Amino acid sequence: xxxxxxxxxxxxxxxxxxxxxxxxxxxxxxxxxxxxxxxxxxxxxxxxxxxxxxxxxxxxxxxxxxxxxxxxxxxxxxxxxxxxxxxxxxxxxxxxxxxxxxxxxxxxxxxxxxxxxxxxxxxxxxxxxxxxxxxxxxxxxxxxxxxxxxxxxxxxxxxxxxxxxxxxxxxxxxxxxxxxxxxxxxxxxxxxxxxxxxxxxxxxxxxxxxxxxxxxxxxxxxxxxxxxxxxxxxxxxxxxxxxxxxxxxxxxxxxxxxxxxxxxxxxxxxxxxxxxxxxx
Amino acid sequence: xxxxxxxxxxxxxxxxxxxxxxxxxxxxxxxxxxxxxxxxxxxxxxxxxxxxxxxxxxxxxxxxxxxxxxxxxxxxxxxxxxxxxxxxxxxxxxxxxxxxxxxxxxxxxxxxxxxxxxxxxxxxxxxxxxxxxxxxxxxxxxxxxxxxxxxxxxxxxxxxxxxxxxxxxxxxxxxxxxxxxxxxxxxxxxxxxxxxxxxxxxxxxxxxxxxxxxxxxxxxxxxxxxxxxxxxxxxxxxxxxxxxxxxxxxxxxxxxxxxxxxxxxxxxxxxxxxxxxxxxxxxxxxxxxxxxxxxxxxxxxxxxxxxxxxxxxxxxxxxxxxxxxxxxxxxxxxxxxxxxxxxxxxxxxxxxxxxxxxxxxxxxxxxxxxxxxxx
Numbered sequence: 001x002x003x004x005x006x007x008x009x010x011x012x013x014x015x016x017x018x019x020x021x022x023x024x025x026x027x028x029x030x031x032x033x034x035x036x037x038x039x040x041x042x043x044x045x046x047x048x049x050x051x052x053x054x055x056x057x058x059x060x061x062x063x064x065x066x067x068x069x070x071x072x073x074x075x076x077x078x079x080x081x082x083x084x085x086x087x088x089x090x091x092x093x094x095x096x097x098x099x100x101x102x103x104x105x106x107x108x109x110x111x112x113x114x115x116x117x118x119x120x121x122x123x124x125x126x127x128x129x130x131x132x133x134x135x136x137x138x139x140x141x142x143x144x145x146x147x148x149x150x151x152x153x154x155x156x157x158x159x160x161x162x163x164x165x166x167x168x169x170x171x172x173x174x175x176x177x178x179x180x181x182x183x184x185x186x187x188x189x190x191x192x193x194x195x196x197x198x199x200x201x202x203x204x205x206x207x208x209x210x211x212x213x214x215x216x217x218x219x220x221x222x223x224x225x226x227x228x229x230x231x232x233x234x235x236x237x238x239x240x241x242x243x244x245x246x247x248x249x250x251x252x253x254x255x256x257x258x259x260x261x262x263x264x265x266x267x268x269x270x271x272x273x274x275x276x277x278x279x280x
Numbered sequence: 281x282x283x284x285x286x287x288x289x290x291x292x293x294x295x296x297x298x299x300x301x302x303x304x305x306x307x308x309x310x311x312x313x314x315x316x317x318x319x320x321x322x323x324x325x326x327x328x329x330x331x332x333x334x335x336x337x338x339x340x341x342x343x344x345x346x347x348x349x350x351x352x353x354x355x356x357x358x359x360x361x362x363x364x365x366x367x368x369x370x371x372x373x374x375x376x377x378x379x380x381x382x383x384x385x386x387x388x389x390x391x392x393x394x395x396x397x398x399x400x401x402x403x404x405x406x407x408x409x410x411x412x413x414x415x416x417x418x419x420x421x422x423x424x425x426x427x428x429x430x431x432x433x434x435x436x437x438x439x440x441x442x443x444x445x446x447x448x449x450x451x452x453x454x455x456x457x458x459x460x461x462x463x464x465x466x467x468x469x470x471x472x473x474x475x476x477x478x479x480x481x482x483x484x485x486x487x488x489x490x491x492x493x494x495x496x497x498x499x500x501x502x503x504x505x506x507x508x509x510x511x512x513x514x515x516x517x518x519x520x521x522x523x524x525x526x527x528x529x530x531x532x533x534x535x536x537x538x539x540x541x542x543x544x545x546x547x548x549x550x551x552x553x554x555x556x557x558x559x560x561x562x563x564x565x566x567x568x569x570x571x572x573x574x575x576x577x578x579x580x581x582x583x584x585x586x587x588x589x590x591x592x593x594x595x596x597x598x599x600x601x602x603x604x605x606x607x608x609x610x611x612x613x614x615x616x617x618x619x620x621x622x623x624x625x626x627x628x629x630x631x632x633x634x635x636x637x638x639x640x641x642x643x644x645x646x647x648x649x650x651x652x653x654x655x
Contacts, residue, residue: 181384
């Protein structure tokens, strides 16, 4: 009975995650030596380390993802606080809905929306000229800052949801008690609210970090040609260069990177993965 | 702060309205230094609002609160010389017992070693020596209670506010903690302001009790005053068990009123307030004031005698009582059973005589119908 109930999940895991990965692992560990002739080798991984472009892009992707995750946390925390503790009840639900509404539109359309706003002939540069802030329309697209705006916007909801649930479970009397015992706002945030919400914060950060690291659309559209994202590199290997072996190796490196950073983040925050996942 | 004459807490015409309803209605009172002051009232009487105004979580609409002689107007809760023990205790689950107790000291910028020393000394004083390293969830209900009190008292507040802190405990522990609280207050000498809806807690613990109803104090006095000399029908009904008899003043003989109920039962009770013949009145007779007898001759001759039928026996150890129906009107009347076990063999349906001294029963002018509420 249990097996039957779990069957869809097991099929999903085996068919769509385990099998493709096993195949990719095999692919990544071989080298083409002639037409339809392959030999097992670590050449694909060696290329990554010997070619500076690849690992530059790799490091850049990781750093930008971490910055984007941190920014998302900074932006989402006050929003989650208002939803969970200030608005409450119907007001809270309404605010939550407002956060949710952009996600009813597909990610492509949303990102294209940003392009309409930010491109040189777009709404915002025109407004800046109109207000006399800039003499000429400026190109706001294809900057790292633009990319971060897009990434934060895309992953906001995934941070807000775990934060709201973490903050809602915080008993108001704890905040009052801390206030009563002489704590100011900052001390309450540091000693009561953040320790209480830590599992929720960690959960949100993990989800947002993974989504950002693996994001393809936003960096491609908003970051432009000069702004390489590691997923783009993988895409290029598979689709443009038709070098599946190299692409598979990069895919595994990305998996290893995200696992390493998440593990490091958990260690740094003193959180345990199991507890964190209960929060999501 | 050194002047002994300055009360630790003084309220001057403090009022707070919520949506047009007066939660606290122009209250003025003072609490003496080192005393145990309770505010007793049913839920919704405004006592929590009053306590939260003292703590600073709510600002009064009008009036002034002074603590240790200093006006608290515009002073934030974290700057008041007041600490509060919350109803659900609100211990910080993310911290150890020791960190909970030293939380307030840390906020005052007291260094780690000194903090540890003081918090451990305080835990020792409340009987929790060596519990510093424990997690809050490893403690029993009574121990948590003591941590909550220690966490506040370590800051040496002028005033300790307690918001029904025993409400969440089971009966046995509550009885035990009542005694502990009284001992703690006596040994620390801090002024306690305690709010509760449990009259037994208020009576046992307090030096002075204010009975609160609909935003006002009905009576402020010693527990004995409230019990033996209630000034209003609300206090008579709310504090301790009481038999309430509603009727009209039939005849007035000095301080004794003869009350006749709609069913025609006559009882005598001492007057409290202005009553003229024919007025609607409410009389109260405590269950322990009435005496039972199997024959009329055993009752004191000078007291009016009543008779009734046993409806049921309410056995509760030392608090056992019998519920009677008065013979003429069938009105329920509760009488405490004597400790001698003399009436332990009473059976439902049995006829019995009883009487009580009129000067130990009390009669008030009836309240407006809308205000009549039984506890």
